[in-house]
Amino acid sequence: MPKDGGSIVQIRDLSFSYSGKQIYKGLTVDFPRGKITAVLGPSGTGKTTVLRLIGAQLRPDSGTVLFDGTDMNSLSRRQLYSVRKKMSMLFQSGALFQDMTVYENTAFPLQVHTKLPSEIIHDIVTMKLESVGMRAAADLYPAELSGGMARRAALARSIALDPELIMYDEPFVGQDPITKGVLVELIADLNSSLGLTSIVVTHDVREIMDVADYVVILAEGAVLGQGTPDEIRSSKDPRIVQFINGDYDGPYAFHLKGSGDYLEEL
Numbered sequence: 001m002p003k004d005g006g007s008i009v010q011i012r013d014l015s016f017s018y019s020g021k022q023i024y025k026g027l028t029v030d031f032p033r034g035k036i037t038a039v040l041g042p043s044g045t046g047k048t049t050v051l052r053l054i055g056a057q058l059r060p061d062s063g064t065v066l067f068d069g070t071d072m073n074s075l076s077r078r079q080l081y082s083v084r085k086k087m088s089m090l091f092q093s094g095a096l097f098q099d100m101t102v103y104e105n106t107a108f109p110l111q112v113h114t115k116l117p118s119e120i121i122h123d124i125v126t127m128k129l130e131s132v133g134m135r136a137a138a139d140l141y142p143a144e145l146s147g148g149m150a151r152r153a154a155l156a157r158s159i160a161l162d163p164e165l166i167m168y169d170e171p172f173v174g175q176d177p178i179t180k181g182v183l184v185e186l187i188a189d190l191n192s193s194l195g196l197t198s199i200v201v202t203h204d205v206r207e208i209m210d211v212a213d214y215v216v217i218l219a220e221g222a223v224l225g226q227g228t229p230d231e232i233r234s235s236k237d238p239r240i241v242q243f244i245n246g247d248y249d250g251p252y253a254f255h256l257k258g259s260g261d262y263l264e265e266l
């Protein structure tokens with residue numbers, strides 16, 4: 001674990017289940033401050049769930065989630081609301097408001113959460129759009145944007161309030177390789193220029209390993225491996241090797257457990 005900035009998120013001995021289905025049992029993991037951490041793992045293992053636990057949209061059955069040293073589950077509704085302003089979550093869909101322009105989408109969190117005058121909001125929005133290269137698209141509606149542009153606009157909106165932490169859930173899904181490359185670079189640029197901490201959940205292992213400072217691999221309710229990209233790449237654990245290489249065959253089966261006999265079912 002890189003020691004310099006300490007950890008912005010500390011998860012300790014966390015257990016969580018969805019109506020009886022156990023997802024995590026004794027999960028302990030740290031996310032280093034100021035860094036980009038990639039969260040990898042097989043589909044259905046609980047990566048999105050862990051982001052929701054960090055944001056306290058979900059509550060653990062036991063264990064703790066500390067953000068900036070604050071126990072997320074000890075907060076009143078009002079305190080939680082204020083802590084959440086320091087974190088931003090960017091989902092795959094981006095979920096822009098369709099009836100607002102890119103400018104209006106980016107201004108929205110500032111209008112809702114601050115009492116800033118419109119001239120200041122204008123300057124902030126302009127700077128955020130500039131930082132994601134979308135200033136020229138300020139007056140376009142989401143329906144007029146390409147997938148990559150929509151992702152960037154969503155990113156501008158998610159940094160409007162200057163969060164400390166930004167969590168990306170599958171930010172590259174459905175993008176062509178060039179756009180993926182652009183988005184990866186953008187995540188890295190924003191992380192350093194804005195002094196952010198980024199947590200990126202993705203299946204695009206190779207792309208994210210190029211910019212991540214730290215990698216956490218989740219599987220079967222716990223941390224399967226963690227370390228710098230170089231440490232992960234040189235791992236001898238066959239499950240990590242399979243995961244990193246995207247091999248179809250290996251310790252992890254492609255088909256979900258309990259699929260039943262295929263021929264029988266046909």
Ligand SMILES: Nc1ncnc2c1ncn2[C@@H]1O[C@H](COP(=O)(O)OP(=O)(O)OP(=O)(O)O)[C@@H](O)[C@H]1O
Nearest residue numbers: 018019021023041042043044045046047048049050
């Ligand atoms: N609201 C819910 N209620 C019940 N079960 C759920 C709920 N959300 C997710 N699950 C289950 O919890 C498990 C973990 O889900 P999660 O979405 O966190 O996985 P993931 O690692 O993000 O997967 P993927 O890579 O496919 O996005 C899955 O088996 C899923 O079916």
Ligand SMILES: [Mg+2]
Nearest residue numbers: 047048049169
């Ligand atoms: Mg997910």
